[in-house]
Amino acid sequence: xxxxxxxxxxxxxxxxxxxxxxxxxxxxFAVLINARPDREEPIQPGNEAERDAADRAGISYGFIxxxxxxxxxxxxxxxxxxMADADGAVFAHCKTGTRALILYVLGExxxxxxxxxxxxxxxxxxxxxxSAASRWLEAHRQLRPEVKxxxxxxxxxxxxxxxxxxxxxxxxxxxxxxxxxxxxxTATLNADTLLSYVAEKGLTVEWILDTHPHADHFSAxxxxxxxxxxxxxxxxxxxxxxxxxxxxxxxxxxRVDGSQWDRLFSDGDTFKVGSIEARVMFSPGHTLxxxxxxxxxxxxxxxxxxxxxxxxxxxxxxxxxxxILWKSIQNxxxxxxxxxxxxxxxxxxxxxxxxxxxxVGEQKRTNEHLAGMxxxxxxxxxxxxxxxxxxxxxxxxxxxxxxxxGRLPEPEANGKRYxxxxxxxxxxxxx
Ligand SMILES: N[C@@H](CCC(=O)N[C@@H](CS)C(=O)NCC(=O)O)C(=O)O
Ligand SMILES: [Fe+2]
Numbered sequence: 413x414x415x416x417x418x419x420x421x422x423x424x425x426x427x428x429x430x431x432x433x434x435x436x437x438x439x440x441f442a443v444l445i446n447a448r449p450d451r452e453e454p455i456q457p458g459n460e461a462e463r464d465a466a467d468r469a470g471i472s473y474g475f476i477x478x479x480x481x482x483x484x485x486x487x488x489x490x491x492x493x494x495m496a497d498a499d500g501a502v503f504a505h506c507k508t509g510t511r512a513l514i515l516y517v518l519g520e521x522x523x524x525x526x527x528x529x530x531x532x533x534x535x536x537x538x539x540x541x542x543s544a545a546s547r548w549l550e551a552h553r554q555l556r557p558e559v560k561x562x563x564x565x566x567x568x569x570x571x572x573x574x575x576x577x578x579x580x581x582x583x584x585x586x587x588x589x590x591x592x593x594x595x596x597x598t599a600t601l602n603a604d605t606l607l608s609y610v611a612e613k614g615l616t617v618e619w620i621l622d623t624h625p626h627a628d629h630f631s632a633x634x635x636x637x638x639x640x641x642x643x644x645x646x647x648x649x650x651x652x653x654x655x656x657x658x659x660x661x662x663x664x665x666x667r668v669d670g671s672q673w674d675r676l677f678s679d680g681d682t683f684k685v686g687s688i689e690a691r692v693m694f695s696p697g698h699t700l701x702x703x704x705x706x707x708x709x710x711x712x713x714x715x716x717x718x719x720x721x722x723x724x725x726x727x728x729x730x731x732x733x734x735x736i737l738w739k740s741i742q743n744x745x746x747x748x749x750x751x752x753x754x755x756x757x758x759x760x761x762x763x764x765x766x767x768x769x770x771x772v773g774e775q776k777r778t779n780e781h782l783a784g785m786x787x788x789x790x791x792x793x794x795x796x797x798x799x800x801x802x803x804x805x806x807x808x809x810x811x812x813x814x815x816x817x818g819r820l821p822e823p824e825a826n827g828k829r830y831x832x833x834x835x836x837x838x839x840x841x842x843x
Contacts, residue, residue, distance in 0.1 A: 413425055413426060413427075413428050413429075413432050414426065414509075415439075415503070416509055416513075416538050416539075416540065418513065418516065418534075418538065420501070421495065421498070421501060421502060422495065422501070422502050422504065422516060423441070423501065423502070423503050423504075424503070424504050424505065424509040424512040424513045424516070424540075425503065425505050425509045425512075426505060426506075426507060426508050426509050427448070427453075427456060427457075427505055427506075427507055428444075428503075428505060429457070430457055430461060430462075430465045433457075433462060433465035433466060433469060434465055434468060434469045435469075436466075436469055436471055436503055437469050437470060437471055439503075440500070440501055441471060441500065441501050441502065441503045442471055442472065442498060442499050442500025442501060442502070443471055443472045443473070443474065443494065443495075443498040443499075443500065443501070443502040443503070444462065444466045444471055444472070444473050444474070444502075444503055444504075444505075445473075445474040445475075445476060445491065445494055445495075445502060445503070445504035445505070445512065446459060446462050446473070446474070446475050446476070446477070446504075446505060446506075447476050447477065447478055447491070447504060447505065447506040447511050447512045447515055448477060448505065448506045448507060448511075449477035449478070449479065450477070452507060453507070459475050459477070462475075463475070472497075472498065472499070474490075474491075474494035476490050476491055476494065476515065478506075478511055478515065479511075480511060480514070480544050483511075483514070483515070483518070483548060484748065484750055485522070485552070485709075485750050486748075486749055486750040486773070487515060488515055488518045488519045488522060489519070491504070491515040491516060491519060492519040495516075504516070508540075509540065510540050510541065510542075510544075513535075513538070513540055513542065514542060514544060514545045514548070517531045517534065517542060517545050518545055518548060518549065521545070521549055522552075528546045528549060531545050531546060532546065553577070553578065554578070554687055554688060554708070555688065555708040555709050556708050556709055556710075557574045557575060557576055557577075557685060557688050557707050557708045557709075557710055558574070558575045558576075558577050559572060559573075559574050559710050559752070559754060559769075560572065560573045560574075560575075560609060561754065561768045561769070562602065562605055562606060562609075563758070563766045563768070564588045564590075564602050564629070565766075566590070566629075567588060567628050567629040567757075567806075568757045568758055568759050568760070568766075569586065569588050569626075569628070569629055569756065569757055570586070570754070570755060570756055570757065570758060570766075570768040571584070571585065571586050571587050571588055571602060571606060572584070572585040572586065572712060572754060573585075573606055573609055573610060573615070574685060574707050574710065574712070575613065575615050575685070575686070576685050576686025576687055576688045578686060578687055579686030579687055580613075580614055580615050580616060580686070581615070581616050581618045581685055581686030582610065582615040582616065582617055582618065582685065582686075583617070583618055583619035583620070583621055583685045583690075583705075583707065584606055584610075584617060584619070584620050584621065584636060584642075585621045585622075585623065585705065585712050586621070586622055586623055586626070586631070586712075586714060586756055587602065587603050587606055587620065587631065587632035587633065587635075587636055588602040588603070588629045588630070588631070588632055589602070589603060589629070589630035589631060589632035589635055589813075589818060590602055590630075591629070591630050591806065591809065593805065593806060593809060598630070598820065600632065600635055602632065603632035603635050603636055603639075606632075606636070607636070607639060607640075610640075617636070617640040617642040618642055618684075618685060618686070619642055619643060619645060619683070619685065620633045620636045620637055620640070620642050620643065620644045620645070621644075621645050621646070621705060621712075622644070622645070622646045622814075622817075622818075623646075623647075623702060623703055623704070623705065623712060623713075623714035623715070623756060624646070624647065624653075624698065624699045624701050624702040624703070624714060624715065625646070625650060625653050625699060625701060625811060625814040625815050626810055626814050627699075627729055627803075627804050627806070627807040627810055627811060627814075628757075628804035628805075628806050628807065628810060629806060629810055630806075630809075630810055630813045630814065630818060630820075631813070631814050631817065631818035632818060633673075633817050633818035634817055634818040634819050635818065637674075643674035643675055644673045644674050644675075644817055644818075645673055645674060645675040645676065645677055646670075646673050646676065646677070646701065646703075646817070647676070647677055647678075647692070647694065647701040647702060647703035648670065648676035648677060648678045648701075649694070649696065649700050649701040650670050650673070650676065650701040650815070651668055651669060651670045651676075652700045652701060652731065653699060653700050653701045653731060653815060654666060654667075654668040654669075654670065654815045655668050656700070656730055656731055657730070657811050657812070657815050660730065660811075660834055660837050660838075661811075661812055661832060661834060662834070663812075663832075666815070666816075672815075672816050672817035672819065673817050677692040677703055678692070678694070679692060679693065679694035679703075680692065680693075685707055685708075688707055688708045689707075689708065690705060690706065690707040690708075691705075691706045692704070692705060692706075693706060693711075693740075693743060693744070694740075695713065695716050695740035695741075695743065695744065696733070696736050696737075696740055697716065697725075697727050697732065697733055697734070697735075697736040697737025697738070697739070697740045697741075698714075698715040698716060698725045698726065698727055698729070698732055698737055699715075699729060699731055699732060700731035702714065702715065702716065702740070704716065704740075704744060706747070706751075709748075709750065709751055709752055710751070710752045710753075710754060711744060711747060711751055711752070711753050711754070711772075712754050712756075713744055713753050713754065713755060713756070714755065714756030714757075715756050715757060716737065716740055716741050716744060717741055717744060717745075717753060717755060717770075717775055717779060717782070718755050718757060718758065718759070719755060719758055719767050719768070719770060720770060720774060720775055720778040720779040720780060721761050721762075721764075721780060722758065722759055722761055722780075723779060723780050723781030723782070724737065724741065724779070724781045724782065724790075724794065725737070725756075725757070726794070726797070726798045726801055727794050727795075727798060728795075728798035728799075728801070728840070729807070730838070734790065734791040734794035734795050734798075735787060735791050737794065738787045738790045738791060738794075739787075741782065744772070745772055745775060745776055745782070747772050748772065749771065749772050749773030749776070750771055750772070750773065751771060751772045752769060752770075752771055753769070753770045753771060753772060753775060754768055754769055755768050755769075755770070781793060781794070801840070802840055802841070802842030803838055803840040803841075803842075807838070808831075808833045808834070808837075808838075809831055809833075812831060812832065
């Protein structure tokens, strides 16, 4: 077996036989990593036999089976973790040693310790073709938008600027227009903070996106459209929400065709943020119109899944449904485990600092409303919890603005704008 020494900590090489594994401790190795899926070749010992041989040799064993086209960041991180845990030198193999070395250099590159040029140099020095690593890194860069979250403590909302580092294009998601219900004052403090970030980073706004018509704050979509000229968008089923609330507000003149937005997205629609592909997933349950934006490896799930210690969003607004929310959440959890999830609210349980980023894998393992749950049990829990929640304090204020894409009511003859409230239209009073 031709073993290639990469550095003090790591050597890579082709498939070892069982007897070669048994001799690894004599060559100073404390860990064996097998990066090869089973049954690639009939003569390969395979995971079980390798684990057995490593046990007999008294060394640690890690199994991170990968094929080049399907390597994920999670694989790279698993390889890093195995090396970090190693109590001595590591021998990592696949069929030839290339994939094992690629797992290593990708981790170094992701953490900024190696450039693409240095990877190519190392490949040349060791006589291993590492061009697939450069291609992976390029594709990964294109997949990975930079995500900046802005927390609004007044409404516990998280607003996002999602940018493509290559092109400097960005999308703004779920911006908040400030409203003080006690004085009736509106302000653009939150939205202006987003615009300052955009200016500071030299970004161009391509999209102003809402995930759903919010029930707890005004959307700043119109204000930002006026400031940037970027188009606004929301889920196509917003027309159903418009119909529903047209009835509640007794508002015959409201246009209920969604024409207040520049684009209405249906399930599966695609668009781009710079060069990064984005896809829309219909995610109803919290509202009739909710959608998730999947931008590269980042999913903006808003009021479906919250942070693992906060569970999920409520499903008792007009048009909400706990079982439909469960299905939407299962769809989101069907994304690859390493998908980054960005939630729309964080209610800071136990008074902890606000948080908004998780991954699919983490949510599946630890979300307190989802891990180990069935649809039946979830629906029961959700309905019971929703009975205890008062309506958001701004629901009647917010919907009349948000079903008009964040447009405030037209001023009356005196130049002032007025909101309208139905009495006894909603259940959920907190007497
Ligand atoms: N106390 C907040 C509640 C807002 C609220 O109901 N938020 C929705 C999302 S729009 C939710 O899912 N809340 C879940 C919870 O409070 O547990 C308010 O009055 O604004
Ligand atoms: Fe919401």
